[in-house]
Amino acid sequence: MLPTFAIVGRPNVGKSTLFNVLTKTRNAIVANEPSLTRDRQVGRGHIGTHDYWVIDTGGLEGEPDAMNELITQHAWLAIQEAQGVLFLVDGRSGLTAVDENIAGQLRRFNIPIHLVINKAENLLPELVSAEFQLLGLENIHTISAAHRWGIDSLMESVLAPFPPSSNEAADISAEEGIKIAIVGRPNVGKSTLVNRLLGYERVITFDQPGTTRDSIFVPFEREGQRYTLIDTAGVRRRAKVFETIEKFSVIKALQAIEAAHVVIMVLDAQEGMTDQDAHLLGHILTSGRALVIAINKWDGLEPSHREQVRYHLGRKLHFVNFAQIHYISALHGSGVGQLLGAVNTAWQAAHQPINTAQLNQVLHQAIKNHPPPLVRGRPIKLRYIHQGGHHPPVFVIHGNQVNALPDSYQRYLINTFREVFALAGTPIRLELKSGTNPYEDRKNILTPRQQRKRQRLLQYVKKK
Incomplete structure (x- = not known):
């Protein structure tokens, strides 16, 4: 297990700036505004x-209000999870009564x-x-997080009691598992x-739009499978986004x-x-x-x-008809248990390798059942197919006049x-990739025989 350190302090002392420096990321939103960070943000550093x-x-x-009470509760929970505390204070403002109170706690x-x-x-x-x-x-x-000054000496002192990390600890790809936004x-x-989904109060919930500001990454494991949940800020229409902070959140x-790897799109059943x-679905x-749709409330x-809601949603969601739809109550838990199964199915489909011979067999059978239409009296010939990528699956089709293949026929192939x-x-x-004509660059060049024939024709025309 790697050592864990919680960064705590009063508002606007630079905690998120230090977090970004220690993790060498820009995961935490930073602005000159107090109480910007609300949820616990976890990152890895080296x-x-x-x-x-x-x-x-x-x-x-x-400030003594309901939101700040929740923020404080989550900060103390972070301290309980840590092996050390980085108690941040503002050197320019000097010691305050709030700093003294936090130190006592x-x-x-x-x-x-x-x-x-x-x-x-x-x-x-x-x-x-x-x-x-x-x-x-x-x-x-003493440090300056904004200027990256004093950081190395700080962390060398903080990490001195802990043994060096193993090589296995440096590989985090397996630890993240399936990432779900x-x-x-x-x-x-x-x-x-x-x-x-986690089974405990990990992120702050509050009956107020815009409660979540950062994207919060939370790793967990279920039945031997690793996941990372990403809680995100609500996305509104651009015309309604006025505050700079909300723009960063979006x-x-x-x-x-x-x-x-997989996105769970949450819709409000009542709205x-x-x-x-x-x-957002278009994005x-x-x-x-890969996509799973959850109709909440x-x-x-x-x-x-x-x-009535089922009917209207089915009509409006036709352009993402590949996604499983689940009707849930996040508050009471009904239907939530099926979401991870849908996530696993979508993730496996997005990464599934498909045999080239099987792909070509399916393509030729699809063509036999419904041949492509003619283009200016000439048939579109789909000759060969292979898989060109994953996440999402990409199928590359080679043939003649494939660029003229109608969208309706492409949808037919995709559904097949x-x-x-x-x-x-x-x-x-x-x-879609068309075959090239090897004589394309030579079509205006005459062969020696053609040149002699052309010369005789010109001489004949002059005599006449």
Whole structure:
């Protein structure tokens, strides 16, 4: 097990900036705004011979409201999961009463506490740390997270009691497993679904749109299979996104789709499918990600209303008819147990290798059943097919005049491949390649015989 360190402190002292530096990522949103971070963000870092986990947390002792109470609860949970604490303070603001209160509460935990004085660039370390000696903490470090100053010496000191990491620990691809992005509009129940799938309160849920801001990666294991859930911020129409913070959140949600193997798109059964849902589904389709659709808050509908919702959703979701649809209640758990099975099916279909001989046999049988149409009186000839990629499956078809193959016939081929090879839950792409004419560049060049014939013809014309 790698050592884990929680970054804690009052709001706006630079915790997310330090998290990004330690993980060498930009996973945590950073802005000059207090209480920006809400959920725990976990990332992996490496320095020298050591690998480690680091947890970004929301600001402690923020404004006394319901949201900040939840943020504080999750920060203390992060400390309980850690083998050490990086207690971040602001060197320019100096020691505050809030810092003293947090230090007193941290002493209740029997884990090492490292006092990290941030924003100490251009300040004398001895001078800036003198005031914080009043906290009575032994391990004091001065850094500037924004300028990457003092980071190496900080982590060398923090990691000194821990043995070097093994080679196996450096490979994280197997640990991530199947990456699942949970996406949808604000307040459709994404975070509630994440907690339900995990079986505990991992991310903050609040009856307020826009609660989640970062994309939160949470690894877990179920029945021997590893997964990483990605909770994302709600995506609204661009015209309704005004705040810079929300713009960053939306960008991170779209990036989470690109990082995922499978996307669970959450729709609100009570509101039905909106134009924004269709736009987001279009983005998922373009990205080529495997897809599962979860219709949430299904338990809140009357039986007569459910049939009407099923009908309208079936009509509007025709362009992603390859995806399994599940009607669930994330709050009460009904139907949620089937989602991971659908995720596994979609992931396997997206990565399934298909034998070339079988592909050609299916293609030729499809052509025999329904030949391609004629183009200017000439037949389109589909001669050969092979698999050109995975995630999503890509099938490359070679032939003559294939660029003129109608979209309707391409859909026919895609549906045939999907049915024969059981490729449920994933989009399929066709690449069409026409054969080239080896004499294309020589069509205007005459052979010697043609040249002699042409010369005789010209002489004959002159005599006449």
